[in-house]
Amino acid sequence: MLLYSMITLGALGLIYGLGLAFASRKFHVKIDPKIEKINKILPGVNCGACGYPGCSAYAEAVVSKDEEINLCAPGGNDVVKHISEILGIKATASERKIAVIHCQSGGKDNTFLRYEYQGISTCKAAILVSGGPNFCNYGCVFQYDCVKACNFDAMLIDDNGMIQIDKDKCTGCGACAKACPRNLIELVSEKKRVHILCSSHDKGAESRKRCGNKTACIGCSICEKKCPKDAIEMVDNLAVINYDKCINCGICADNCPTNAIFDPLKEVRAKKKAEAKKKAAAAKKQAEQKS
Amino acid sequence: MDFLTQIFALAIAAIFVQNFVLARFLGLCPYIGVSKKLDSALGMGMAVIFVMTMASTFTWLIHNYLLVPLNIEFLQTIAFILTIASLVQLVEMVIQKMAPALYKALGVFLPLITTNCAVLGVAILNINEEYSFIFSILNGLFAGLGFTLVLVLMAGIRERLERAELPKSMKGMPIAMIVAGCMALAFLGFSGLKF
Numbered sequence: 001m002l003l004y005s006m007i008t009l010g011a012l013g014l015i016y017g018l019g020l021a022f023a024s025r026k027f028h029v030k031i032d033p034k035i036e037k038i039n040k041i042l043p044g045v046n047c048g049a050c051g052y053p054g055c056s057a058y059a060e061a062v063v064s065k066d067e068e069i070n071l072c073a074p075g076g077n078d079v080v081k082h083i084s085e086i087l088g089i090k091a092t093a094s095e096r097k098i099a100v101i102h103c104q105s106g107g108k109d110n111t112f113l114r115y116e117y118q119g120i121s122t123c124k125a126a127i128l129v130s131g132g133p134n135f136c137n138y139g140c141v142f143q144y145d146c147v148k149a150c151n152f153d154a155m156l157i158d159d160n161g162m163i164q165i166d167k168d169k170c171t172g173c174g175a176c177a178k179a180c181p182r183n184l185i186e187l188v189s190e191k192k193r194v195h196i197l198c199s200s201h202d203k204g205a206e207s208r209k210r211c212g213n214k215t216a217c218i219g220c221s222i223c224e225k226k227c228p229k230d231a232i233e234m235v236d237n238l239a240v241i242n243y244d245k246c247i248n249c250g251i252c253a254d255n256c257p258t259n260a261i262f263d264p265l266k267e268v269r270a271k272k273k274a275e276a277k278k279k280a281a282a283a284k285k286q287a288e289q290k291s
Numbered sequence: 292m293d294f295l296t297q298i299f300a301l302a303i304a305a306i307f308v309q310n311f312v313l314a315r316f317l318g319l320c321p322y323i324g325v326s327k328k329l330d331s332a333l334g335m336g337m338a339v340i341f342v343m344t345m346a347s348t349f350t351w352l353i354h355n356y357l358l359v360p361l362n363i364e365f366l367q368t369i370a371f372i373l374t375i376a377s378l379v380q381l382v383e384m385v386i387q388k389m390a391p392a393l394y395k396a397l398g399v400f401l402p403l404i405t406t407n408c409a410v411l412g413v414a415i416l417n418i419n420e421e422y423s424f425i426f427s428i429l430n431g432l433f434a435g436l437g438f439t440l441v442l443v444l445m446a447g448i449r450e451r452l453e454r455a456e457l458p459k460s461m462k463g464m465p466i467a468m469i470v471a472g473c474m475a476l477a478f479l480g481f482s483g484l485k486f
Contacts, residue, residue: 001362001363004361004362004363005361005363005365005366008357008358008361008363008366008370009366009369009370009373012353012357012370012373012374013373016373016374016377017377019377019381020377020380020381020384023380023381023384023385024384027384027385027387027388027389028388029387029388
């Protein structure tokens with residue numbers, strides 16, 4: 001009895017073990033080590049900006065489907081570089097993109113309200129209640145779906161209730177843009193600094209009346225005419241910048257009658273101009289002294 | 292006809308009356324653990340059906356053609372565990388090679404059930420009830436179906452509970468336990484069924 005049980009159990013174990021060992025050899029599935037390597041380099045936040053359901057799916061697509069290697073927005077150029085090293089492909093660095101909110105209203109002080117919204121606190125629900133709580137049918141309803149969607153703490157809410165984007169933390173993954181039911185958020189290359197911060201397609205008088213911040217685009221098309229590169233186009237009473245053509249000159253912002261165009265480079269440009277003037281004056285003086 | 296009636300009776304008994312989770316209280320770990328989402332519950336259920344059927348088949352053969360002739364039935368438990376564990380491993384490898392789509396659907400769950408007590412339970416019950424070979428396989432299949440049914444029901448309820456307004460102390464596991472108890476009570480109603 002003892003002998004039988006020992007032999008039986010031993011034999012069973014041996015057979016199963018050998019069987020498994022044989023099977024693992026025979027049914028071995030090759031997993032490309034490159035996939036694993038790339039998966040390790042990817043940030044692992046599974047944000048979906050690349051269009052794949054997660055980082056590992058993207059890693060597999062890069063190796064086996066020849067997918068572009070510059071689709072990882074949170075990873076940025078570092079990841080592109082590493083992947084190109086692993087695959088031996090030349091890196092084509094993607095431009096870093098940052099979210100821009102095309103609305104300057106949406107705070108407690110600078111929004112005209114139809115009514116006080118007290119329902120479920122998501123933007124999607126708020127805009128369903130007779131066109132949203134704010135008078136402007138295109139503006140931010142400040143229920144902060146975008147802030148909730150942000151995986152990187154890159155969106156902050158200031159004292160007035162306005163959303164501020166932390167440019168250093170923003171990875172350009174586009175989660176906020178997808179979350180915004182009014183499509184106010186756009187991903188723009190970080191090099192482009194001049195933005196039209198309004199999305200209202202209302203007619204001029206109407207949008208001016210409805211904007212609590214008084215910075216609506218009234219569709220006057222002055223910017224369109226003044227732009228030296230023809231980068232601005234009027235779409236249904238709203239000026240839209242074609243960022244491929246924009247050169248950050250800021251002329252549109254200078255001429256906008258409602259300050260709907262935001263130009264953070266104004267002071268920088270003024271300083272540069274003053275310096276250039278100084279230099280020119282100094283050079284003139286020197287030339288005069290020499291002669 | 293008699294044969295068919297017997298199979299029907301077996302199915303009703305295994306799925307409802309003697310449900311593995313709610314009447315025999317086997318496999319409670321995946322019942323609580325994998326019942327948070329409907330699709331993962333369904334995947335787990337499919338894997339359990341598959342493994343239970345396979346396990347019933349092979350353990351019956353091992354028992355009747357190896358352990359009984361040698362008079363060492365007391366090794367039943369360890370022999371069955373050994374068989375089931377290596378069987379699941381083997382099956383996992385085979386479907387990874389042969390059917391990658393099926394592997395993606397079942398893959399995560401297969402190793403989870405290698406040493407599940409419900410699987411071992413169905414194997415031992417088949418022997419205790421002295422089922423024939425065909426009946427053992429069918430019993431494994433029906434037991435798996437019963438398990439899947441209960442798991443999917445539970446997942447459906449828990450998905451809804453996520454949104455329900457509950458006292459803070461009841462959220463998550465406590466309410467899941469209470470729901471499990473209520474379901475067991477409901478399944479107790481089947482115990483009067485007889486053929």
